[in-house]
Amino acid sequence: MKPAVLTGEHFITGDVACAEGALAAGCRFFAGYPITPATEIAEHMASRLPHVCGTFIQMEDEIAAMAAVLGASNAGVKSMTATSGPGFSLIMENLGLGICTETPCVVVNVQRAGPSTGLPTLGAQGDMMQARWGSHGHYEIITLAPSSPQELFYQTITAFNMSETYRLPVLIMTDEVTGHLSERVVIPEPGAIQLQTRPVPKGRKDRFKPFQPGPNGVAPMGIAGGGYGLHVTGLTHDERGYPCMNPETQAEMLDRLTGKIRRNLKDILLTESYRLDDADIALVSYGVSSRSSLAAVDEARQAGIKAGLLRLITVWPFPEERIRELSRKVKCLVTVEINLGQIHLEVQRCSEGRIPVCLVGHAGGTVISPDTIVDRLKGLLQSLHA
């Protein structure tokens, strides 16, 4: 019997690292449906979960998979699903239910090129806006973008921690390339992994209000069957969880759902800076594209271009202030992503017209090479001097 945390060095794919990260984070429930290129996560969970007294269920489609994940979480178990483009579309309705009912869970999207069936076996980063706005209504969501198998391991743990802390579904937006890439992954001792669990209610059970926010804006979560009276619904509800159909309650609920994210940005926003201190041009990138960007920065520096990189680990909520600040320091911002401009739009928005903002991207199916980025930077530099 293998333990939950496989301490040691491994040579594994991103998909497997993601599954191991989930197990290390305490995930004991996985519901999913086969889809390339995320199937390996389900397959690995199917063989590993029984060893740690967990449950794997293959459901009849992704709609049901997401429903099962929400149910397991409400019963007190850390739960997760993994999918790709078409399945991500099916997940959207119940993702909204998870947001409205403030149910912690993790959803992994191993992105492939779309729209529709697209390129099932080739990667892209085209679902980034769907991650932000794919379910209906106005809401906030947390989205992480890992760039390597090692990061997939750690960020899956981070995703569980954030979902438990803030009581919401957290998305991991990786891609086919990272998911299928085999690399060295170091798994630490269990004691070295910090885990968060959802805030639990204290005090009199008969006075419990399941959606009354605590000090950080997050309501302690009563577990179904735990003795605290619960009413959980996708209808607009008040702090008691009771449906209440008026604009005041709607405003109050949305303030709760968005406020718990907006008021904790400093803990949620994770970025990494590389050679930005004296940079003229800042690349902004995430996921697999940030690896190309990292190489491009060094190559550009060798060619005499003062480039730097801002790597987004948290993509949603968007690090608006960081981009604003950067746009005051550098002469040009370049977004690097495998789509035709999604996060690029956000970078543009936050630079507020101060400096030129460019995109290095394509429609998907392969990664962006560092050379492509450097060539673009050379061209940009000429036009900036002209």
Add this chain to the structure above:
Amino acid sequence: MGIASEALKNFKGFNLKNMPEVEPLSPGHRACQGCGEVLALRLAMKALGENVVMCSATGCMEIITSPFPQTAWKVPWIHVAFENAAAVASGVESAYKAMNRKGIINQPDVVFVGYGGDGATMDIGIQALSGALERGHNFVYMCFDNEAYMNTGIQRSSGTPFGAGTTTSPPGKKSIGQSTWKKNLPAIAVAHNIPYVATATPAYPVDLMNKVKKAAMVPGPAYLHIYSPCPTGWRCGIDESVQVARLAVQSKVFPLYEVIDGQYVLSRKVAKPKPITEYFKPQRRFRHLTEADVAKIQERIDAEYEDILKKCGGDGKGKEEKE
């Protein structure tokens, strides 16, 4: 007389001497060696002929017959998404009906067929199938059941038999493999009160073709459940597909029957049933099962077969199975 009996009263079956030469599904497709599913599909197409519109779900039979710019299809063929083959067939049938009514076309005899694998039919597509059966479209739905998601690499479905090993029902210390019993989709189809439901397998080609032909002749919805061995996923020899399919019938695992206007008719009575171990033996997906597991499965298979016999009126009017 019911709708189906009325439509089938002058039915003359195929026999090995008058096999249609037509091949609407041409050779040169990309199926694995020994694929029992494409064999079943080919036989079905021979029975259906060329005046058809095929509506495909996502799956092996979609991928291997249509890698653009090539196609194995000589007849109109449409694929939309994974879960909606029956909904697409509904739309195509309705469109032809409307165009015939308005005089835009004059093609009253086209046969509309939806088809998919066990995952596309029994899991993600059951909602669309149920809707189409309930609305009563004049179409044939064929489920090619190879008992797992083979296209994505052998994940279990609700058609996977109890105990079978797949990549998402891996056998081991804590797991027997597939932990639930196979979903009885023919019975679910029967519950929709449609005129014709039948089970078939490519091991009995004439029987399969006759049932496909009958399904096409019957007005209203018809459902065919076609057992389709997959050497890749079942881990049997590529020369054993037909043999495994035959063993499935001979060991009562997959009884062949028709349900005509709600009346069960056994197609093939198994006089001397073989033990289920003979069926399991060539397939590595069952290799891990213990004697106790096998006994439990045998018990269930016996009970299910008895149930079918009872529905067929006890004696099972079907032909005797010959060695």
